[in-house]
Amino acid sequence: MMLNQEPTAAQKPVTMMRKLMVAGNWKLNGSQVMLRQWLADYAESAADREAVEVALCVPYVYVPVLKELAAADVTVGAQDLSAHEKGAHTGEVSAAMLKDVGAELVLVGHSERRQDHFESDALVREKCQQALSQNLTVVVCVGESRQQRETDKTFVVIKQQLDAFSDLITADNVGRFLVAYEPIWAIGTGLTASAEQAQEVHQFIRSQLAAKDVTMARQIRLLYGGSCKGSNAFELFSMPDVDGGLIGGASLTAEDFMAICREAKKLMNETQSS
């Protein structure tokens, strides 16, 4: 594809279209007041999000509030979970506890966990297993650093991260197992991967998964994360292997978040009519 080509919905064959997901990750931000305001604003824009599956991953303590107040079409998400089922692990939150307070989805292996808490690929795998044991939807994050990209290690790094958990994806759970490609150099920096850069890695991820199971690889949804916002969502989501986004900064207000959902809807409408 030409780098300066205008994005068109036609890049996304309707036969290939997986339901787009737009998932917010609040990270260490928010309050009850902010969440209530977000949900009130969100409730007024039902038509903007009909084409997408929406998830919101809030800090643990706000999961019950989200569960109680969220519209039925919001998937209730948490940002992490323990690799242990229970026991002497002070400060940890288990998959069963998340389930107990209404979580339906959990992020695993976010680069901020990998970096700040030294989470290894092996630990990421254990966390996936815990999430799956409670039938939580799991969104596993993978991504390379700037230095790894500049030294041509992107595919090596992504493959290593994928290999740690990809055998856990099965025909039974592929609907609730997603992979998010989040290049570390694009997170919170305002530097977005170009649509072509995102597509290149997403295609690589899908091809790696296809080597194990072609049907599963076609079904699995791959999200892009890293400075995704209303102004670039259409271009990113129109790539054939990009099935939505994992949104940090632009998920903190419903207004910014809905701007992304509207782009997804526009893409769906154009795809269906092309």
Ligand SMILES: O=C(CO)COP(=O)(O)O
């Ligand atoms: O890390 C991210 C989502 O998990 C992306 O964050 P930003 O959208 O703020 O770059």
